[in-house]
Amino acid sequence: MTAYIGKRLLAAIPVILGLSIIVFLVMKLIPGDPAQALLGSYATPENVERINRALGLDRSWPEQYVIWIGNLLHGDFGRSYILNRPVLDEVLERFGATLILAGASLVLCSVLGILAGIASAVRQFGWTDRIITFFVLIGISMPAFFLGLVFILFFAVQWRLLPASGMYAVYGGGDLLDLLRHLILPATTLAIVATGVVARLTRAAMLEVLRQDFIRTARAKGLTENKVIYRHAFRAALVSIIPVLGIQAGFVLGGAVYIETVFQWPGLGQMLVKAVSTRDLLLVQGGVLVAATVYVLVNLLADVAQAMLDPRLKA
């Protein structure tokens, strides 16, 4: 197993390098001359040339990339000129909040999605199946940012059950219970779409497995239907469900952008939206890179979990 994990880790390195190349190229899309933009009315040809040399912009793209990646490896993601602090500090601080939100959503969508998917498959074409299918359809068609507003309107404004925004209460609070109360609405909203996707795929995977010969064997042994479904069928279906959960990790990390904006959650997504509108590009670049790297690692974890469940994959 250790050898397998090592192999997967090595394979992740080129992927992360690839990510950095794409982010680098995207930043090269910026229209206009950065020196010109920086200098404004002081943009005499001499000044432009001096700035270009100072920023290393007179070098070729590959050279620029190597210098940039070298800086990244030293933890130097540049400085946010709007916030006037190192990008990495700001990103890491924000990322903690996002991880709490996205992690809670991922757990929520996995558990609910899998349970709904199994129930739906087991009662195929029955009322349970129809009702779940209906809710799944609503879930995957619902704009999360809109659902968040509706939740705020009812749960926070109308019924005053839960706080509408932020991560902790402004006065008092600050403990785990306070955090959980603030987490419920945004995490649920963020999980809704992903739950629909997980439920759909779980249903399909279960139906696929239930038709396999080894299920007939399990029945021929005299196992109860519950054991056939949960121990035999689900065990086999889980192998194809786990990569889907890995992909959902990406959806909740990305979807956090909307949810954090709606619920004023002080995470990476909210930071990115602000940074885009203030054109704080280094901050955008750093945030996207860190989130993407974490996503790659989560998928690596999903691969490892899958290999642990299915001994045939380790070879």
Add this chain to the structure above:
Amino acid sequence: MTDLSVSAPPVSRKRRSGWDLLMANRLAAAGLFIFGFIVVVALLAPFLPLANPDITDQPNRLLPPFSDGHLLGTDHLGRDILSRLIWGTRVSLLVGISATAIAALFGSLIGLVAGYARGATDSVLMRFVDMLMAFPYILLAIAIVAALGPGLLNALYAIALVNIPFFARNIRGVTVSIRNREFVDAARLSGKGHAAILFTEVLPNVLPVIVITMSTTVGWMILETAGLSFLGLGAQPPTSDLGSMLGQARAQLFTAPHASIIPGIMIFVLVMSINLLGDGIRDVLDPRLRSGALDRPMPVTRIDRKTRPAPALSDAPALVVENLSTGFDTGGAVTPAVRDIGFRLAKGECLGLIGESGSGKSVTALSIMGLVASPPGVITSGGVYVDGRDVLSMREQELIGLRGARVAYVFQDPLTTLHPLLPVGRQIAEAILAHEPVGKHAAHARAVELMETVGIRDAAVRAGAFPHELSGGQRQRIGIAMALANDPDIIIADEPTTALDVTVQARILELLQDLRRERGLALLLVTHDFGVVAEVCDRVAVMKNGQIVEQGNTRDVLHAPQHDYTKRLIACVPALGEGHGFLDRVRPLFEEARA
């Protein structure tokens, strides 16, 4: 082998066109209707008697719905919401569909070229696509918008780019499977250039996949572009789409919720109608996914007998099957698979059930314990008596309690019939625990013992192995050990040696014989090989077209077969070194060859 293909007259069914199928799917039809309505209204916006969506009217701001002159009220600048909704839908539709078209165009091109060229081109293109997919979906789009600057067009490009991978991957997959087909080879040999082949031969066959991917992603793209606009990164004033309407109205969420809720519901209804339609289109174009193809088999075959036989027989042998008929429900009509099957099997006896594939012998064997996959399987008449009691009249729980305990099965291909992800020892122990709660340790110890009984060396170590780590012969021994787990009276072996090579086959048969003698088992052996029957069985029943055509002592049937079909089956066992003599001997028995 599960004999699903039955030589019964095919039910005549009209082939329905794609359109009919789509309309038959009520949800898809509803989706099409709603989507069509939205598109028509959006297209007609300039001709409808609507207020100017951009004219502000401060005194009349935030009017509630159903106000005079403003059916859906006004927003924070006093603009008519209905008018803005329709014009905004126009923009959202246009952007979403354009993004889909761009993603489909470039994604399909990449997929086609990568799948057709293979080699280095393929790996470079697909690595690039993998990189794009390695980003958490919307974040890459945000980075692109950050670089290009907020704006509707830039949001469109960004959303299109991040969706290219879905198309590239799907289309590449299909292209790879098509490029080596005969008609592509033929085009190549006829001197067509690569580009011509790609666009005239490959593309038409890939088109359904492109359409499916488009119809299932367009909803997403509308949602995502609306999302970017909501964040203020997409449509900029004075242009507005549904997302930016929602984003601007959010500030008045508490005082005038209608201004937020109306565009939100509009996005939801639009995306939902597209998703319904998309699922419908996918089902029509991809028959594998059509509902019904993936029916979940129930724990016990459906039993639908017009007349119930006597629930018990007095002084019956171990197993009695009487007038058993099983069929497959093909939507309305039941196509019979086996008819009026009857046989008896005494303790310690071996009955061979023989016939060609499709003759119904597996269906017969599986019907005994209600294991025919259902739907579509249905038992339409007859009785199955174990120890004189009709199992088909029992409650489901009682029947399940008999499985593996009194009547055990050994199946054909143990690679597919054993659970691939559970150690074999555990699978045997599970069979014990299903009927006798002896505890995990005791069950495991007995599993190892059973493995030794069926001749597996190092059983204690092997018990931890997974099926794929064992040889075919070992796997079948595991299957037999599992069947023996609860000391059953009856074993039904469905082609237990067909997947094995000849020497292993002989040893497995020997094992079954020994066990039968030692334990006094009644053995029902399903096979297509008269050689096996001659070696093992006391009596034999010959099946053809779902019926037993001849039944008797093995020696009598072998020496004096009554039915033509039996003669052929017997003749079909070749003798070693027979050479061309075999064909000469067999030919006269087949009418088709005599002509």
